Amino acid sequence: MSVAHTFLGLLESQPRHGYDLKRTYDEAFSPERPLAYGQVYATLARLLKNGLVVVDGVEPGGGPERKRYAITEAGIADVQAWLAQPERPEPYLQSVLYTKVVLALLTGRSAAEILDVQRTEHLRLMRELTRRKTSGDLTDQLICDHALFHLEADLRWLELTADRLDDLRARLATRTDLRPASPHSATRDDPAARAPRRANS
Amino acid sequence: MSRRVGPRAWLRELLLGTRMALAGGPSGWLRAGLTALGVGLGVALLLFAVSVPHAIASRQERTAARDDVSFDAPPPRSDATILVGTADTWFRGDPVRGRLLQPDGAHPSVPPGLSEIPRPGEMVVSPALARLLASPDGELLRERLDFPIVATIGDEGLAGPTELAFYLGADDLNEASDTVTRRDHFGEPRVGRTLDPVLSLFVVIIVVVLLLPVTLFVAAAIRFGGEARDRRLAGVRLLGADAHMARRIAAGEALGSSLLGLGVGGAIFLGVRSFVDRIELFRLSVFPSDVQPHPVLTLLLVVAVPVASVAVTILSLRRVVIEPFAVTRRAGDGRRRLWWRLILPVVGIGLLVPMLGSLTQSGGEFSVTQVSLGVGLVLVGVAAQLPWAVQAAVRRVRGGPVAWQLAIRRLQLDSSAPARAVMGIAVAVAGAIGLQTLFASIEANYLVLTRADPTRAEVHISLPLEDGWADVQRLDAGAAATPGVLSVHSRVTQSAVIDPGPGPLSEDHPSTLVTVGTCDTLREFAELDSCAEGSVFLVAAAEPNDFPATPAPGNTLGFLDLRTGSAEVAVEWTVPATARAVTGRLAPNGEEVTGVLATPSAMPDEVLATWPSWAVSYVDIEDGDLDAAERLRTVVWDIAPGGYLGLAAAALPTDEFAMVRRGLLIGATVTLVMIGASLLVGVLEQLRERRRVLASLVAFGTRRRTLAWSIVWQTAVPVALGLVLATIAGVTLGAVLLRIVSQPVSVDWSAIALVAGIAALVVLGVTALSLPPLWRLMRADGLRTE
Amino acid sequence: MSTALLVATDLRKSYGPTAALAGASVTVRAGEILAVMGPSGSGKSTLLHCLAGIVPPDSGTITYAGRELTAMSDVDRSALRRSDFGFIFQFGQLIPELTCLENVALPLRLAGVRRREAERRARAWLAQLEVEDVANKLPGTVSGGQGQRVAVARSLVTGPRVVFADEPTGALDSLNGEKVMVLLTQAARDTGAAVVLVTHEPRVAAYADREVVVRDGVVHDRLAQSLERAA
Structure with a gap:
């Protein structure tokens, strides 16, 4: 799971403070293992260094935690590339996929697309396993079947999630901190620059 | 659902079933409606049948009340006496009852239906005669009865609503004439007049022959929608009903439909009765008020129909195992045995054989029970042979074109449903052929006996x-x-x-x-x-x-x-x-x-x-x-x-023979059409049941023609077998009946061909009517199952 | 992979107010096994029915081996289904009153092959699918797996160029499902038949060469899309 990409995705929906990012991240994606403050600022520092985010403003009163961060065009491209890239099929990858789906929804991208991409990848592996299974011996068959059933469970979850995208979008809409990007959102700093992408979401 | 057992729980289950029969959306209504209509038609026919005794009795009462034929010495002339002259005539094959009335004094006795004696040269006529005289058809009769009409005869003075009758006032009656009598009252006590025994035999057989198929039809109507019901019951089982409860619920459903059917039948009966006076059969017509069902028989009917419906349902469920998730028919409906099926017709013939030669047109007596039981058993025997015959006939059949193979295999898998449907046809046809054979021979004989030569004088x-x-x-x-x-x-x-x-x-x-x-x-x-x-x-x-x-x-x-x-x-x-x-x-x-x-x-x-x-x-x-x-x-x-x-009999264009033949034809047609309806319902139900199979047949390119033909064969094979059986039974029955009335045996093949032809038309009709729904199911949307 | 055998372009089909297909395009190449996936109600069965010429689409074109299916009469399409296509469905496809052997022979007989010859070829296919022993049984008396193998035999008996399989393992347990899929794909590859395999099970789809996803009546064919992008 990439904390950096998640931060970028969260920032794409609206500029946030460092503290705000940590709280949102913890609540939405990792309730059991909250991020350490050190990790938050290290990550933001690395993003700043790479030009993926900029400091958008500083609240009066000073202190590093009062800095507000905003995403750059390079950052947006990075998020796009990350979302579009399938995860390597492996057990327990749901948390990554879940994060991707939520972020896709938050940033007005097509979550279905992500799932399709992932399904293709899963099926590619499953086909390979199936081929190995049909030509292999019993041990091969058992091993392949084990993997196949797990992959299938993943894919089932994917399908279910795809079917639930509307529900998910609706639920996100009720949370102000995770409100999906929308043309009417007052929090967007530069709506005009983002309009083209929103159109194909 | 409560596990309590007992009359109360049973009643609740029956009521649940009754409600299920009447609820259940459009398809449920359609099925309940079809059943009710089928039962209703049958019930209406049966109600008319049990009204016959009263209709005959009322008619006889009225004709006795106006009777003026007496074997007593004429009364002495007095103020109340009246001379009555017979003036019966015929018009184009219809009898016209005519009386000349000439009062002896000022206070003559008046025949029923008249308020006063018409003056000489004036006429009181029945409504039917009035209509006839007023119509262009009656021109030649008008020349004969060219008298002013001063009144119409009341219903109480008529045998039936279409009777042609008149009373003509006279002043020149010849007391000495054979056709003139002096009366001081009208009406003679009803003499226990026995019908011509051959004619009575006819009546008994006609009743049996017509009522049996109707009864079978009612039984078939109760089974409409049986498969859908079984599926519904499976649903009830899923909710926790045990097999016995499911059966009771099914019984309740049957009860509901048959009660509805009784209501529909009553309504049809009342509806038809109200214009029964416009119907004339065999020169007989009755007033609506004459058509009163015999109370005991009606009660019997009202009780028997629901009871029979429950019995039929329980019997039909015998071979069905209803499980919560599935309905299983006990596979391959077993190999049927012939021997017990043969008992019925054999006993029937056995009852009739002792009567051989016992009746002639002039005399002899017979037991109505024996005859109706004998004829009934022979006819029911035909029905009982059918399932065996269908099974035996198709068992060994192999090969043939695809349509034929589909039909035959279908019959091999389940021959009871089609056999059941055709039973009615077989019984009706066997009865009709038996009657026709009897009648044709008697008629032919009658013509020989009179020896009248119409070429010399018609x-x-x-x-x-x-x-x-x-x-x-x-x-x-x-x-x-x-x-x-x-x-x-x-x-x-x-x-x-x-x-x-x-x-x-x-x-x-x-x-x-x-x-x-x-x-x-x-x-x-x-x-x-x-x-x-x-x-x-x-x-x-x-x-x-x-x-x-x-x-x-x-x-x-x-x-x-x-x-x-x-x-x-x-x-x-x-x-x-x-x-x-x-x-x-x-x-x-x-x-x-x-x-x-x-x-x-x-x-x-x-x-x-x-x-x-x-x-x-x-x-x-x-x-x-x-x-x-x-x-x-x-x-x-x-x-x-x-x-x-x-x-001269041979010159009659509308002789009795033709009338009875026409009557039989009408009866047979009506019965066959009713049975055709039940066949159609069966085919439609089967099509609905098989939409998946049909869809897959369509998918791999089966021609419409092939499927249509398979329906034709599937209907035609049992019908043909039924007809063969019916012909054998009918001819046998006719021959036995002919021997009973001491007539030589001859078979009216043309009538058999006619009846067989009608049956074939019914098969074609059923097929034709089931094709549109078949095409609809075959149209792509049919594949869109659930 | 070789040439396109069956090409559907912009298919639309509505049942009443519901649009089952809303502009679906898909290509089936000769000899390939194509899985059609998607949630239930997405229109995948309708797509299969259209591709097979059972259901005419409201609009759009389907070309099979250079002939436009959508322009053919019902009679011609039926004839084409008899000669070039095979079908396997989830249930209810075997005629209950015909024996398994007769069921397999049926497509041949519909195509005019004499009974003896049809049954000889049917028996060979039953043997290939390892269900020769149920030849003379009625479908109601054989297990689901056996029945489905009989159905596979029936779909292949005419030597079709395309077999349409609609959830062929839907009513089977895993092991029987696997067995049927192995036999089906092997037989299809042996005879060079293309298979259009409608399924919602990824494990079944994994037997295919590639998959397309139908969602809301639209086909998501990543291959076609990437080809489009490349072009």
Whole structure:
């Protein structure tokens, strides 16, 4: 799971403070293992260094935690590339996929697309396993079947999630901190620059 | 659902089932509606059947109440007496009841349906006669009954609503006439008049033959939608009902539909009854008020239909295992056994065989129970053979085109449903063929027996003579002047005692018949080489018998005066020495005329004057010129309203034979159409059941033609087998019945072909009607299952 | 992979107010096994019915081996299904009153092959699918797996160029499902038949060469899309 990409995705929906990012991240994606403050600022520092985010403003009163961060065009491209890239099929990858789906929804991208991409990848592996299974011996068959059933469970979850995208979008809409990007959102700093992408979401 | 067992729980389950029968959305209503309609049609027919006794009784009551034929001595003339003259006539095959009324005093007795006696020359007519006289069809009758109509006869004075009847006021009735009687009241106590035994046998068989298929139809109607019901029951089982509860719920459903059916049947019955007076069958019509179901039989019906519906349902569930998730029919409906199925018809025939030869048209008695049971068992036997026959017939069939294979395999898998559907057809057809065979033979025989020769005379007139020979001359003149008449031969025949001698006559004193007619007429009765006015001939019977004896020239013949009814010889006449013995020939009516044949002038007027008797006239008319017959009736009526004109049986265009045949045809058609309806429902249900299979057949490119043909075969094979069985049973039944009424056996193949043809039409109809839904199912959307 | 055998372009089909297909395009190449996936109600069965010429689409074109299916009469399409296509469905496809052997022989007989010859070829296919022993049984008396293998035999008996299989393992347990899929794919590859395999089970789809996803009546064919992008 990439904390950096998640931060970028969260920032794409609206500029946030460092503290705000940590709280949102913890609540939405990792309730059991909250991020350490050190990790938050290290990550933001690395993003700043790479030009993926900029400091958008500083609240009066000073202190590093009062800095507000905003995403750059390079950052947006990075998020796009990350979302579009399938995860390597492996057990327990749901948390990554879940994060991707939520972020896709938050940033007005097509979550279905992500799932399709992932399904293709899963099926590619499953086909390979199936081929190995049909030509292999019993041990091969058992091993392949084990993997196949797990992959299938993943894919089932994917399908279910795809079917639930509307529900998910609706639920996100009720949370102000995770409100999906929308043309009417007052929090967007530069709506005009983002309009083209929103159109194909 | 409660596990409590007991009457209360049972009742609740029955009610649940009843509710399920009536609820369940459009398809549920359709099914319940079809069942109710089917049961209703059957119930309505049965209600009419149980109304027949009352209808007959009311009719007999009314005809008895106006009866004016008495064998008692006429009452003395008084203020209340009235002279009644018979003036019955016929019009185009329909009888017209006519009475001439001439009161003796101021307070005559009045026949039922009349408020007062019409004045001389005025007429009171039945509504049907009024309509006929007013219509263009009645023109020839108008010439005969050309009197002002002053009133109509009330219902209480009519046998039925379409009866043609009139009362005509008169002032010149001849008390001495045979057709005139003096009455002081109308109505005679009903004599336990027994119907012609052959006719009664007919009635019993007709009732059995018509009611059995109706009953079967009702049973079939109850089973409409059985498969859908089974699936519903599986759903109920899923909710926790056990197998017994499911059966009780099914029973409740059947109960609900059949109760609904009873209601529908009652409604149909009441609806049809209200215009029953416009229906005339076999010259019989009844008033709506006559159609009252027999209370006990109705009660029986009302109880029997629901009970039967429950019984049929429980029986049909016997082979079905309803599990929560599935309905299983006990596979391959077992190999059927023949032996017990044969018991039924064998017992039936066994009941009929002892009666062989026991009935003739004139006499013999039979047990209604024995006959109806026998006939019923034979017919039910046909039904019982069918499932076996269908199974046995298709068991070994292999190969054939795809459509045929599909149909045969279907029948092999489950032959009971189609066999059941066809049972009704088989029973109806067997009964119809049996009846037809019986009737055709009797009719043929009747024609032989009368020996009437329509080529010599199509019209036979019986004319009561009031004015002796003069009336005969009037008739001859009138007939000769009638268009369409080719020849007239009139005769008067009277009996005479040979050599009466002095003193009272003994019972067995030899006597003979004297027939008077012109030379031309006498030639119709004997081979005459020469004849002139004044000639007398003697004809001996071909086979000598006691009466009439043949007198010899010189014998004295004594005539009684029939007008006075005295047993004394009133006038004597001696057979002249010139009388010659000649050889007789059959009269145009097939009669052997023997004894004395005399020309009118050979017979002294005082002899003829003692004969206020009947003249018989043979009239030859142009072939089939029935208007000529009607005109002749008018001629007869003008001379003596009591006269009778009949047509030789062979010349009748609308004879009884055709009527019964038509009746049977109508009955068979109605039954077959009803059965066709139940077949159709079965096919449609099966199509719905099989939409998945149909869809897959469509998917791999099965032609419509193939599927259509498979439906044809699937229906036609059981029907054909049913028809074969029905023909065998029907012919056997007909033969046995013919032997019972002592007639030679002959089979009316044309009727069988006709009935078989109708059955074939029903098969075609069922197929044709099931094709549109088939096409619909075959259209792609059919694949879109659930 | 070889040439396109069956090409559907912009298919639209509505049942009443519901649009089952809303502009679906898909290509089936000769000899390939194509899985059609998607949630239930997405229109995948309708797509199969259209591709097979059972259901005419409201609009759009389907070309099979150079002939435009959408322009053919029902009679011609039926004839084409008899000669070139095979079908396997989830249930209810075997005629309950015909024996398994007769069921397999049925497509041949519909195509005019004499009974004896049809049954000989049917028997060979039953043997290939390892269900020769149920030849003379009625479908109601054999297990689901056996029945489905009989159905596979029936779909292949005419030597079709395309077999349409609609959830062929839907009513089977895993092991029987696997067995049927192995036999089906092997037989299809042996005879060179293309298979259009409608399924919602990824494990079944994994037997295919590639998959397309139908969602809301639209086909998501990543291959076609990437080809489009490349072009």
